[in-house]
Amino acid sequence: MLLTPIGPIKLFVNNDEINFKATKVSLDKRCSDVNGRYLIEYKFSNNSKVQKIRCCLPSIDIEGDIESGERFETIAFYKNSTKLTIGAEASFGLETEYGYDYTGNYLSNGIQCETNSSTKNQIFHFGASWIQPFTEDNDHQTWYGADPTLMGVSKER
Structure with a gap:
């Protein structure tokens, strides 16, 4: 579990909560004002069974805003003066075109x-980033802050 200002981020595999290590990642010029930036990893081993890997805020009671990009899926949550973004390297609906061997969706x-x-054995990478207070001028920084490929990791295709 990763504690954030708007609630804990948890990882579930097929509805079972699993422990994970959240690695704090240093800030760069694209996200210099964020208050938290973390990499969350899940090591997947193919046992021929479908796995649904959820990175989420189970206690959140507000609807998220989808902020996807090319090969980058994100959802952002705004609460009081905080914006939190969860991201994953993926292309929901275009996975075949981009060479991914998994799909996904927004919750x-x-x-x-x-x-x-x-799906081949691999590590699934999720990013989490938040900023307090967010403004019109800085709220884009959580998008960059939650991108696992900007944290030095990338899927091999």
Whole structure:
């Protein structure tokens, strides 16, 4: 679990909560004002069973805003003066075109990646970033801050 100003981020695999290590990542010029930036990793081993890997805020009671980009899926939550973004390297609906062997979707409280019988063993990377207070001038920084590929990790294709 990763504690954030708007609630704990948890990781679930097929509805079972799993422990994970959240690694604090240093800030760069694209996200210099964020208050928290973390990498969350899940090591997937293909046992020919579908796995639904959810990175989410189970206690959140507000609807998130989808802020996706090319090969980058994100959802942002605004609460009081805080903006929090959860991101994953993926292309929901375009996975074949971009060479991903998994799919996924947005949840009301986070992001879900879904494997299939041909998904290769790999590490799934999620990013989390938040800023307090957010403004019109700085709220884009959580988008960059939550991008795992800007944290020095990338999927091999």
